[in-house]
Amino acid sequence: MRKVFDFHGGIHPPENKYQSVRTPIADAGIPPQLIIPLSQHIGAPAVPVVAAGDTVLKGQLIAEPKGFVSVPLHAPTSGTIVAIEERQIAHPSGYQAPCIVIASDFNDEWIPHSGTRDYRNLDKAQLIERIRAAGIAGMGGAGFPTAAKLSVREGVKIDTLVINGTECEPYITADDILMRERATQIVAGTLILQQLIEPSATLIGVEDNKPEGLAALRSAAEGTAVEIVEFPTKYPSGGEKQLIEILTGKQVPSGGLPADVGVICQNVATAVAVYDAVVLGRPLISRITTVTGEAVAQPQNFEVLLGTPMSYLLALAGYQPQKNRRLIMGGPMMGFTLPSPDVPIVKTTNCLLAPTEIELPTPTPAQACIRCGMCAQACPASLLPQQMFWFAQGKEFEKLENHNLFDCIECGACSWVCPSNIPLVQYYRASKAEILQLRRDNEKSEQARIRFEARQERLAAADAEKEAKRAARKKAAEERALQAAADGGEEDPIQAAIERAKAKKAAQVAGAADENELEKLEKAVVTTRKRLETASGKLEQAKTEGSDLVAALQTGVDKTRAKLNAAENALHDYQLANSDAPMENAAPTDAAQAAIERAMAARSAEAALSPSEKARAQLEKLQVRLEKSRAKLAESRDSGAEEKIIEALESTVERLSEKIAAAEQELQATEGA
C-alpha cells in the first residue's frame, strides 16, 4: 500500500451522490440544434473555419485553435451550420459569446477518421499533436487545454503522473460512473499519457466513497504500471493541489505549477478523451454530465453531445422548473448559477444541479463574525479566512496579499462551516478582482510615467543639441571674424557676400532658369498641398482621440496652409511675369485652390454643426473606417498574411470598435442633453 498524506482542513458535506448512480450512463441522443461556443474554457477562443450554410459531418473540424493555449472544435453530429453568432453561454457572468450553431440532420454521419492501436510507435510530438487536434481540454473543471498542459518545458523532470478520479464535490457522479463503466478506457488513456510523460510512478487517486469505481479500476489496471490509490473522503481532496499533497506529500509552490514538484495531474475523463483521440481517432465531441437535484425526477448521468442545450438534457431527466429556483453548473460548493436553461453543454460541464428550495435553501442574512475560527480549521490552504474577511471589508489590500489571498482556491469550505453564514468566498473573489484591477491600473500609469519621462528627456536632449549647434556656429563665426581681422581686414565681408550673390545670379541667368523655376514652384505647391492634407488628417485623428496634441497640430496646419498660399502666390506671380507661360499651368493651381476651399468649407460647415450632429458625423466616419479595416483584416486573413499583420489589424479593429462605442455614448449624451 502506498502511503497517503493528509492535507490541512477540509469538510464533510453531505455527499448526495447515490441519487444519480442508480442507473447506467444514458445516451442523450441528438438534439435538433447544437450551439458550440468558440470559447469554452481557459485559453484563446477558436477561430471558425466554416460559414453559415455549410454542411458538416460528425467530427469535422469547425474551428481552429488560435495560439498555443487554445483547442480546436469539431461538429458533434452531422448537419448544417445555421449561424455563427452571439449566444448566451454557460458563464458566471451570463454574458453572450460567439457560437457556431448547427442544425442536426439526425443522420449522425461520421467524417472518415482513424486512430491507431499501435500508439507505442508514435513519438511524443505526434501524440501531443493528436491530443491537440482532438480538441481535448481538462474535463475536471477549469478546462485547461490538455496538449498545453502535457507539453513540459525542456529540462523539467516529471516523476509522478496523477490521474484524478477524486470527484470530491457533492452530487457529481460523472467521474464515478465513468470509472464504474469505462475503467478499461481510463487505464488505456492513462497508459498513453504515461508513454508521453515517462513518469516513474503513475497513480489514479480515488476517494474511498467510490468502492465500485475503485474495484473496476483495480481490475482494469491489473498487470500495468498504473497504481490505484484509495484515500479517505474529504472535501476538497479533488483540488489539484490537495490531491498532489495527498498522493505525494509535496506542496505545489505558491504561484507555481504542479510540474515544479515533478507532478502532472489529469482528470479520468481526460484520460478517456485521450484514449478516444489516439486509439479511435475521435475528437472530443461528447462528455458525461450528471443531471441531479430534487427538481429532476430521474437524476442520472448522460453521455451528451457538446453544444446540446441544457434544457434538452434537463427535459430528458424529468426537470420540474416550478420546483427549481437556481440552476447550477457544477456542484453545490464551486458551481455557478446559470442565467437560463437554454445555454449549451460545454467541455467542462460535469454536472447540472437543479435543487429545490428545501434542498439548498436561499442563504439567510449574514450575522456578525464571532472569529470562531471554524473557517481557519476548514481552509485547505491554511489561510486565516476570518482575518481576510476583516481586511476585505476594510479594503486593506496590502494586508490581504500578505495573508496570501491569492492562494485561496475558492473551494467554499470556509463559507460552508461559517456559523454566521458569511459569504466569505464572495468577499475574496471581489477582493481578488479589485486587486487585479488596481495592478493593471498601476501598470498603466507606470507606463505612462515612463513614456512621459522619456519624452521629457528626448525634448531636453533636442534642446541641448540645438544649443550646442548654435554655440558652435557662433564660435565659428567669431573665429571667421577673427581670421578676417587677422588677414588684414582688406577684404570686406559684406563685399564678399555681394559678390557671392552676384555670381549666383549670373549662374541662374546662364542656366535654363525659367523652366526650372516654374517646375520648382509647381513642385512646391504640390508638396505643400500634400503636407497640408496629411497634417489635416492627423489633426482630425487627434481631435477624435481627444489627444492633447490638437493645439500643436492646429498651428502646424495653419502654418502649412500659409506656406501653401505663399507657394501658390509665387507660382501665380511667376506665371503672370512670364506671360508666355502656358495657361494649362493654371489648372492644377485652381484644383489645389478648390481643394483648399473645399476643406475650408467643410471646416466651417463642421463648426456650424450642432454637437449631436457633429457626434453623429464623427460616428459615421468611424464606422466607415471600421468597415474598411474589417475588410482589410478579412482580406489579409484570406490571403494568409503574416500573423503580425493580422494581429495589428485586429487590434486596429478592436480600437475602432471601442472608439465607436465611445462615440455612440457621446452621441447619446449629447442627444440626451
Place this chain on the structure above:
Amino acid sequence: MALMRITSPHAHGPMSTSKVMLNVLLATIPGIVVLTHFFGFGTIVNILWGSVVALACEALALKLRRRPLGFYLKDYSALVTATLLCVALPPYSPWWLIAVGIASAILLAKHLYGGLGYNPFNPAMVGYVVLLISFPIQMTAWAPPRGVGELPGLMQALQACFTPAAFDGATMATPLDLLKQNNSLLVKDLWRQSPQFGRWAGIGWEWANLAFLAGGAWLLYRRIFTWHAPLAMLAGLALMAALFNDGGSSASGGSPLFHLLSGATMFGAFFIVTDPVTSAVSVRGRLIYGAMIGILVYIIRVRGNYPDAVAFAVLIMNFAAPFIDYYTQPRTYGHQRGEGEK
C-alpha cells in the same frame, strides 16, 4: 420565474451562531447545578435576573444603534454574557450589583465597540472587573458551602437579590483567600483548621470545577471550539503551581491540583478563554494565548491582591491577542514558513 443568480458555495453546513451560543448555554448547566447544590439558589437567581437585564440592555443598545431587534436578539449572545458573568458573581448578590455588572458588560464592553464580534475584551470579564474594583466588599462575600454553614432557601435567595437590606446571609473566605492570607500555618495545618477545605480543594469548588470541566468536554466533543486554548491554560497554570509548590510550607502557593480545582479555573478555561471573539485565532496563537493566561492566573492568585485572577489574566491577554495573531500566521499551502511574516 427568473433563475436566482448567486455565487458559490450554494450549500451550507449545519452550524449557526445561535446554535454555538445555545450549546455554550447548555454546557454551563452541570456547573450551575453543582454550584446550586453546594451554595444554594443564589447563582440561579443571579442568572435569571442577569438575563432579564442583559436582554433589556441588548435591546436598548440595538434600538439606539438602529439595528433589527429580532435578528440580533436571536443570536443568544447576550444571554451567554449574562450567564457567564452571573456564574462568576457571588451567590446572593444584590440586584443593583448584577445590573451594574451586566450593563457594563453589554453596553460598555460590547456595544460601544460595535456589538457582537467587534469587542476586543471579553464582556463578562469586563463586567466582573468593573464590579470587583468598584464594590470589593460585595464581590468577595462568598456564601459558606453546604455542610459548613446554613444554606438559604429559594425565597431567601430572592430576598437577597431584590431586598438586599433585609437579607442577612453568612459569608466566608474562599479557600483561595485562606491560602493567600495564610502566613503562619503549614498548608497541612491550614487544611485541618479551616472547614472550607475538602478532598482536593475547597468544598463545593472542587465539584463545581469538575462539572465545568465536564461541560467544556462536551463542547469540545461538539467541536464548538478546539482544545488548544483551554488545555494550554490549564497546563500553564499547573506548570506554574508545580514549579513553585514547595511541598506545603506556610508560604506555599498551593499544589497544581488545588489550583486546577479552585476558583474559576475550569469555568475560565472552557467558558472564558474559549471566547472566540477576544482570543487569538490561529492554532499556535491559541496555545500561546491560553498558556499565558494560565501563567498569569497563577502569578496574580499568589502575588496579587485579589482573591481570584481569571478575569484580570483574560483581560490582559485580550490586549495581546491581535499581537499574537500577527506573529502566528499559519504557513499557507505552498509557502515556506516565515515568509508571510513581514
